[in-house]
Amino acid sequence: MNKRRMPRVFSIRITIISLFIVAIVVPFLFFSYYTNSKSIEGISSANTSFSMESLFQKTKALEDYLMGINYRANDVLTLPKIEALLNQNPGNEQEQRAFASSMATLLEEQQNLLDVRKLQFYPIDLENYPEYQKNDGANISREPWFGSIKENGEPEWKLFLPQDNYYLYPEPVISRIKRVDNTSTNKPIGIFTIDIPVENIKTFIEGTQGQEGQQTFLLDENGFVIYHRHKELIGANYDSPELHHLINEKAAGTETFNIEGSKSLVSFVKLHQIPWTMVSSIPLDTLTKPIKKISQLTYIFLVIYILFGLSIIFYITYYFTNPIVRLVRSMRMLENGNFKIALPASKREDEVGMLYRGFNRMVQKIQELIEEVYSSAKIKKELEFQVLSHQINPHFLYNTLESIRWKAEQHRMVEISEMVESLGNLLRLSLNQGMELTTVRREIEQVKAYVRIEKARFGKPVKIIWMINESIMDMPILRLLLQPLVENAIHHGIRENPESGKIVLLGKREGNDLVFELSDNGVGIPERTLQQLNQTLQKESTVDKGSKGVGLFNVSKRLELYFGEHYRLQISVEHGKGTRIIIRHPVLPANNDTGTIA
Known part of the structure; x- marks a missing residue:
């Protein structure tokens, strides 16, 4: 016979460790990951809202500043002195010099009022004014932007760098370029430029000091940098296809992608009246820096927690599971009969x-x-x-009783004959061939046989009224249910006064139950005796043979054992008026002829 292999002691330890990992470590890691991701999401969302709100405010302030300069420049062009000077058509060299001197004086006055880098006027046919701005305007007429605005007349904002063929400023400037038409003939007579140093818009773009690594810059409609903290980027095409794609699709938005070599949260807003876009970027590392410290502490705590937990597990398995394994091994030996x-x-x-x-x-x-x-x-x-x-053969007992009855009839002892016949029937019906089930009819015959014997014993009649519904007479029922009740009614109810005593036995069907009600008009059961009897009926154990109510207890206990507590006896007493006992018995299948209860 093969011996059953004992599980190793470490199997319980591994089970506990696995449960520890599944129940504690995995949820802890999941919770850490979830809280970390949600924290990043929350910080990104909050920073997005803040960045977008800040960008909207900055773009509005910048646009108000630039358009304010534009509006004030328009006012300058409508001044009577400027308008009169513009309507002149200088011919010779002396008139051109006078025109240039007068225009320079007027523009310098307005330039200081506008607080701009330079306010300049170029005649539309600049090549016809050789004496006008010889130093810095000789080649302006050949610039593409000059020819473009001369032809279409659309004003524009343009970035000029020191190396461009314009005013050789040491720093980049933003120029508002606008064509001026004669108010009488509507013919173009010149081009005005308003130069603003790029540094002037710094405060509108950068504002207060942001977070570490945060950058805010300005791009034109072609993706060239108008302003950036890193001056070497000003005028260059910003190298970020993803950003250019977003700007072309939306007027404002926020996305996360790589920019300037690091994954960043990028927000942008387009200006309404100027085709520029303000962009703000902040590295995600800056946003998640506080969370990373918390995550590091969490992981350190987790490692310490796991080591501590494993130490406890090893202690538990060594101190508790090893003795249990020895106990299991002994139990297995016990199973094998040792x-x-x-x-x-x-x-x-x-x-x-x-x-x-x-x-x-x-x-x-x-x-x-x-x-x-x-x-x-x-x-x-x-x-x-x-x-x-x-053992005594029941048939021998029946034959003996039959012989006694026959002898009594021979000697004409009718009472003895009837009593012996009733006793034989009572014995036959009580034994019921060893079967537990009988029928209502046979149970009533048994009770009647018992009553005949009691009449013979008393020498006085016993009045019993039978009210059994014929429809239930052939239904199955437990044997020896009614006889103990009738016996109790005779001996404790009407025995003292049999002449006026009366017993009524009622049998009927109510739903799925057979109901038998036995009542007498005797003296009734005393209150104290009734309480003791009810307590006896509730007990789980049997009563002493010498106690009162043994028969009632046995009937109630049999019903309860077979069919449940719902089928206990119900006893009610009216002192001086008699006793009433109710039995409820479930309706059993009529074809149950086995003598057993299914």
């Missing part, structure tokens, strides 16, 4: 020690029980032999 085993004595006062001592006591008790069962089996065999040798 009762001569004993665990080593344990002085531990915990549950393990109690298990060890309990197992040893159990093994000892099993050995004692085996010996006791063996002895009891031997005695039982002897008793069975004695019972078999002393």
Whole structure:
């Protein structure tokens, strides 16, 4: 026979470790990841809202500033002195010099009022004015932007760098370029430029000091940098296809992508009246820096927690599971029939020690029980032999009673004959061929046989009224239910006054139950006796043979055992007026002829 392989002691330890990982470590890691991602999401969302609101404010302030300069420049062009000077058409060199001097004086005055870098006027046919701005305007007429605005007349904002063929400023400037038409002929007469240093818009774009790594810059409609903190980027095409794609699709928005070599949260807003876009970017590392510190502390705590937990697990498995494994091994030996085993004595006062001592006591008790069962089996065999040798054949008893009845009839002793006949019927119906079930009809015959015997004993009539519904007479019922009740009514109800005493037995069907009600008009059961009887009916154990109500208790207990507590006897008493007992019995299948209850 193959021995069952014992599980290794480490299997329980591995199970506990696995449960520890599944129940604690995995949820802890998931919770850490979830809170970290949600924190980043929340910070990004908050920063997005803040960035967008800040960008909207900055774009509005910048646009108000630039358009304010534009509006004031328009006012300058409508001044009477400027308008009169523009309507002149200088011819010779002397007139051109006078025109240039007068225009320069007027523009310088307005330039200081506008607070701009330079306010300049170029005649539309600049090549016809050789004396006008010889130093810095000689080649302006050849610039593409000059020819473009000369032709279409659309004003524009343009960035000029120091290396461009314009005013050689040491810093980049933003120019508002606008064509001027004659108010009488509507013909173009010149082009005005208003130069603003790029540094002038710095405060509108950068504002207060932002977070570490945060950058805010300005792009034109072609993706060239108008302003950037890093001056070397001004005028260059900003190298970010994703950003250009977003700007072309939306007027404002926020996305996360790589920009300037790091993954950043990028927000942008387009200006309404100027085709520029203000962009703000902040590296995600800057946003998540506080969370990373928390995450590091969390991971350190998790490692310490796991090490501490594993130490506890190893302690538990070594101190508790090893003794349990030894106990299981001994139990397996006990299963194989080896009762001569004993665990080593344990002085531990915990549950393990109690298990060890309990197992040893159990093994000892099993050995004692085996010996006791063996002895009891031997005695039982002897008793069975004695019972078999002393059994009386019921047919012999029936034949003997029949012979007594026949002798009584021969000697014309009718009472003896009837009494013996009733006793024989009572015995036959009570035994019921060893079957537990009988019918209502046979049960009523048994009760009637018992009543005839009692009449003969008393020498006085016993008045019983039978009110049994014929439809239930052939229904199955437990045997010996009604006779103990009638016996109780005769002996404790009407025995003292049989002449006026009366017993009524009612039988009917109510739904799925058979209901039998036995009532008498005797003196009734005393209150104290009734309480004792009810308490007896509620007990789980049997009563003493000498106690009152043994028959009632047996009937109630049989009904309860077979059909449940709902079918206990119901006893009610009106002192001086009699007793009423109700039996409820479930309706059983009519074809149940086995004598057993399914």
